[in-house]
Amino acid sequence: MTSKLTPKELERYSRQMMLPGFGEEAQQRLKSTTALVTGVGGLGGTVALYLAVAGVGKLILVRGGELRLDDMNRQILMTDDWVGKVRVDKAKETLSAINPDVEIEAVPEYVTAENVDALVQSADIALDCAHNFDERNLLNAACVRWRKPMVEAAMNSMEAYLTTIVPGKTPCLSCLFPEKPNWDRRGFGVLGIVSGTLACLAASEAIKQITRFSKPLWSQLLTMDLDGMEFAKRRPYHDPNCQVCGSLTKELKAASTGIGKNSTTEVITANSL
8 A cells, every 4th residue: 555645745746736626635646656658768758757746656667779869859868878778777767866756667678468468467557658559559458458547649740649548438549540550660750849748748648547636538539730739639439349449348338337237347437547
């Protein structure tokens, strides 16, 4: 069981606890949460930063590979002397220096079929910031399997999209993209301001999902074009026959209508983790 907020934590987070409807209860929920962040780069690293300063109790950072010089225009947790070294180790070092009260676990691996279930089971919420759809699809399917909410955030050039997925209750990533995009991880240009903007919004979605302070983008897809500063909310199709989430969606719908009352299946609400 997570301990109560310390006097230091009460002071550190006092400004956000002043928000109407937030308070100490929401802060305690953040402290009690383990968040999994995949693809700790320009997007995932900035997400992790804002979750750390908000007081999420534990962060699991997942990203294979070493830091490259061409990462440095957007990866704000990194320093120039770290080029060529394992990036998640530096991310952990930076975040621990900013907020030593947050537990940080660095996993220097890519998301794979072999590790994804253990990673998702160890967290309360996942933030999908991976650089390719292979990892994204694996994480989405695991979150559905283990009924863990997932904040889905991705960008391409000056465009981005964002949604919060609650398995069985909202469209999953496979509903959004039934045909898998062919996404070259280094095949598009990127400004740090785009990944940073999207990352702040993604962290906001996670905080809202965790604390119940405000309503996340359930069953809504926020699309952004920062070139023209155009933002829109769209209603994605929730496919009842989705190969990934269709069975769970039908199971939860049946449970909510009273069908199969003897079932021991727990119904997950949109507010729950």
